[in-house]
Amino acid sequence: MNTKILIIGACGQIGTELTAKLRATYGVENVVASDIRKLENDVVNNGIFEVVNALDYNQIEHLLEKYKITDVYLMAALLSATAEKNPAFAWDLNMNSLFHVLNLAKAGKIKKIFWPSSIAVFGPTTPSQNTPQYTIMEPTTVYGISKQTGERWCEYYNKQYGVDVRSIRYPGLISWSTEPGGGTTDYAVDIFHKAITEGKFTSFLSENTGLPMMYMDDAIKATIGIMQAPEEQVKIRSSYNLSGMSFTPKEIAEEIKKHYPDFTIDYNPDFRQKIADSWPASIDDTSAREDWNWKNDFEIENMTEDMFENLKKHIY
Numbered sequence: 001m002n003t004k005i006l007i008i009g010a011c012g013q014i015g016t017e018l019t020a021k022l023r024a025t026y027g028v029e030n031v032v033a034s035d036i037r038k039l040e041n042d043v044v045n046n047g048i049f050e051v052v053n054a055l056d057y058n059q060i061e062h063l064l065e066k067y068k069i070t071d072v073y074l075m076a077a078l079l080s081a082t083a084e085k086n087p088a089f090a091w092d093l094n095m096n097s098l099f100h101v102l103n104l105a106k107a108g109k110i111k112k113i114f115w116p117s118s119i120a121v122f123g124p125t126t127p128s129q130n131t132p133q134y135t136i137m138e139p140t141t142v143y144g145i146s147k148q149t150g151e152r153w154c155e156y157y158n159k160q161y162g163v164d165v166r167s168i169r170y171p172g173l174i175s176w177s178t179e180p181g182g183g184t185t186d187y188a189v190d191i192f193h194k195a196i197t198e199g200k201f202t203s204f205l206s207e208n209t210g211l212p213m214m215y216m217d218d219a220i221k222a223t224i225g226i227m228q229a230p231e232e233q234v235k236i237r238s239s240y241n242l243s244g245m246s247f248t249p250k251e252i253a254e255e256i257k258k259h260y261p262d263f264t265i266d267y268n269p270d271f272r273q274k275i276a277d278s279w280p281a282s283i284d285d286t287s288a289r290e291d292w293n294w295k296n297d298f299e300i301e302n303m304t305e306d307m308f309e310n311l312k313k314h315i316y
């Protein structure tokens with residue numbers, strides 16, 4: 001059977017780049033992008049686009065039937081910082097959108113689901129360095145609680161009902177072409193823009209706050225990689241740890257200085273510091289590497305080079 005894809009939340013940070021890559025991989029006619037509103041952007045203009053509310057079961061069901069969808073990528077979510085400001089809506093969106101696609105798969109209307117989890121599933125009692133796949137998980141943010149709960153439901157639907165749902169725990173994601181939307185790791189994107197436009201940057205996290213990060217190219221590679229892996233290779237049905245690189249604001253500033261020697265950084269931590277302090281500093285992703293051959297291409301050096309090259313070529 002032909003792969004026919006529906007992306008829910010296609011206009012977000014990950015969705016935008018995922019949609020472009022899926023269209024290039026599977027053909028524009030086999031990928032339906034959707035989001036809560038229709039913007040003037042490549043996602044809307046370069047292929048099939050539908051307005052859909054991720055909380056509307058009937059709308060999703062209608063699209064599945066209309067386009068004979070096999071695979072759903074559910075990318076709609078409220079991220080950590082935004083979720084703290086609106087806990088009730090974050091819980092509603094992050095959980096009920098997941099239940100909709102899980103139940104539609106249970107009813108035989110979807111063959112395969114991708115659902116993103118996050119390093120936010122971990123908490124202050126989790127070992128912070130090289131955080132293992134299986135460890136203490138006591139998240140203290142609304143976002144983290146929703147992701148951890150979502151993971152439990154994914155595994156439950158897989159074991160009880162045979163739903164083929166696949167998931168990875170994204171670290172902070174860095175991209176030159178899309179803006180992040182309300183996360184705690186967003187500084188790591190903004191810093192590149194400010195290095196070019198202002199030569200200085202004020203970080204909302206303190207200088208030695210280490211967090212796991214990943215270049216968007218690697219995140220997209222992992223997302224499509226786990227979806228293309230043979231079913232039996234995807235042994236973990238909660239969510240896989242995934243690692244690219246780890247750095248602190250001070251370390252990324254040092255790397256940026258190799259390109260812009262006059263660049264300066266100062267620090268003014270806000271409410272996001274507490275969230276960052278509750279997350280791991282680095283991640284052990286041995287299971288993803290062993291089970292479905294995950295491997296990252298980008299470390300801090302080649303990511304920084306690629307960011308500046310593309311920002312200067314396409315944005316500034």
Ligand code: AKB
Pocket residue numbers: 079080081117118119120143170171172173182183184185186
């Ligand atoms: C966030 O900061 O909320 C996200 C994430 C790590 O899931 N980027």
